[in-house]
Amino acid sequence: MTKLKWGMVGGGEGSQIGPAHRLGSGLDGLFEFSAGALDHRPDAGREYGQRLGLQADRSYGDWQEMLAGERNRDDRIDLVTVATPNSTHFEITKAFLEAGFHVLCEKPMTMTVEEGEEIVKLAESTGSICAVNYGYTGYSLVRHMRAMIARGDLGKIRLVNAEFAHGHHADAADADNPRVRWRYDPAQAGVSAQFADCGIHAMHMASFVTGQEVTTLSADIVSCIASRELEDDAMVNFRMDGGTVGRLWTSSVAIGRQHGLGIQVFGEKGGLRWSQEQPNQLFFMPLNERLQIIERGEDNLSPEADRTTRVTIGHAEGMPLAFANIYKDLAEAINAKKESRAMDAAANLYPRAEDGVRSMAAVKAVAESGAKNAAWVDARPPMYR
Ligand SMILES: NC(=O)c1ccc[n+]([C@@H]2O[C@H](COP(=O)([O-])OP(=O)(O)OC[C@H]3O[C@@H](n4cnc5c(N)ncnc54)[C@H](O)[C@@H]3O)[C@@H](O)[C@H]2O)c1
Structure with a gap:
């Protein structure tokens, strides 16, 4: 080819x-x-x-x-x-x-x-x-989480808890650093800083693994460094169209946290926990059973996980390989179009413009809710209401 x-x-x-x-x-x-x-x-x-x-x-x-x-x-x-x-x-x-x-x-x-x-x-x-490029959805075990949830391993999903909290803008002395300042300036960054930069990754991941879309949200936003006009920390509660309750924390002042992206999903029959800083292990707790650690690269996890892993089990795979999975999906999508055929369903997972506009609606909703004392607001773009 x-x-x-x-x-x-x-x-x-x-x-x-x-x-x-x-x-x-x-x-x-x-x-x-x-x-x-x-x-x-x-x-x-x-x-x-x-x-x-x-x-x-x-x-x-x-x-x-x-x-x-x-x-x-x-x-x-x-x-x-x-x-x-x-x-x-x-x-x-x-x-x-x-x-x-x-x-x-x-x-x-x-x-x-x-x-x-x-x-x-x-x-x-x-x-x-x-x-x-919600590239973190390219991690093999994130794909596997999605597959496990879709095939019912957790039963009906009750809760999703997502985080993207780092500490890289925690130094108040940095407030005037031009590489940092623009991010908190509405004229350059828009209506939101930390949620628009990092929170949307976590929220998209919540949608990706559960297969549900966010409908409404309530956001408590704060500028811990008071000179900042836009938020450097946000706690967002949300609801999804399949009935799942969502919690999301995002921060840029969480000193000691490095990248800080992680997700937990709790259903009627079990829970799953994954963290981007240890991306090669997925923690699975089936109800009333013992904790299981699923390793990236194990045989026959799911078609979605199996096609997105390259390196032998026990060796780390990281972020550029997750991005490679988005590119692998896209190559399959482009070749399928060129050859007028249906694409491999396990590759049909790349994040789309539809996800991009849903994120923009969530960004707007977080700013709106934050300004109204965390009132619940519609988080969907008008085209999907
Ligand atoms: N998906 C992710 O995980 C992820 C992670 C980091 C950054 N990002 C996004 O990637 C984008 C870039 O972020 P970054 O951190 O690499 O920024 P950066 O400032 O480090 O680099 C930006 C690059 O774009 C170039 N550039 C700027 N304007 C240009 C123009 N008009 N035409 C051509 N080149 C131009 C600059 O010269 C520079 O090389 C941002 O939108 C950011 O949100 C995504």
Whole structure:
């Protein structure tokens, strides 16, 4: 099978997330890194792209040049990843979708619910794939959690408890650091800081593993560092459309916590617990039985877990390999479209624009509820009410 051609906008030298995308897209030999506009500084982007192996004429100075250069090529890219700062996602994603490219957009997909709805409709009308990088759902054992819950191992799900709490913005002396300050400034970050940055990962994961969507929420938001206009900590209660009760804590001032993403699900017949910092173990407590530890890489866990693990049991698999699973799903989705066939159901798990717009509605709802003393509000985008 010929490799698909992959391009990236953003993710330049020294960026946080660019390397994980390059590793993830390249891992299974399904994509070839073929084009990029990697940096907001045109020359730096061109130079870095070539250093990474791009041909000079496909290492572009900016995304408009890349779009113009790629759209008429016979060997144009099959997928573009948008890994630029948040406020640029909508414009770049929209332009590439309009030109018929498949897109993987970093989260948050857009800055507003309205923009998110436009992207969903655009992907529908163009027939292009628009995925959103909730990359942590790519972990093999997160996929297995979803499979266990879907096949009824836990019975009806009563509670989901999700966390994404770190301590990287806890130093009050950092409040004026420009790399931190913009995140808490509504003019640059929108209506929410910590929930929009991290909370949406945890909330999406709650939906992903339970197979349910969030309907309403109540949020207690606070700026522990008082000079911040937007929240650095939030406690969100929510309800899901299958009757599950949700709890979510997100924070950027939780000193001592590193990445701090984790999820617990409790059903009538058992509980499951997974933490991203120990991603190779899933804790399963069946009702009235002993605790079981499920290891990533065990034989015959579930089709969803089995196809998303590569390294022998007992050796760690981490975040770039989780991203690789999103790319593996996308390669299957793109190839299925090219070959006019149905895609492998176990690969049909990549997060979509629909998930992106649901997150934007949740972000808006958290800000609204927080401003109203944690009143319960509708958390769904208008298009799904
Ligand atoms: N899914 C995840 O787990 C995850 C994790 C971290 C960051 N992110 C998201 O990834 C995005 C990027 O975050 P980051 O932490 O890598 O940021 P960063 O500031 O470290 O890097 C951004 C990169 O984009 C480049 N850039 C900026 N504007 C550009 C433009 N107009 N055209 C081309 N390149 C441009 C910059 O030069 C830089 O190389 C954000 O939206 C963030 O929310 C997602």
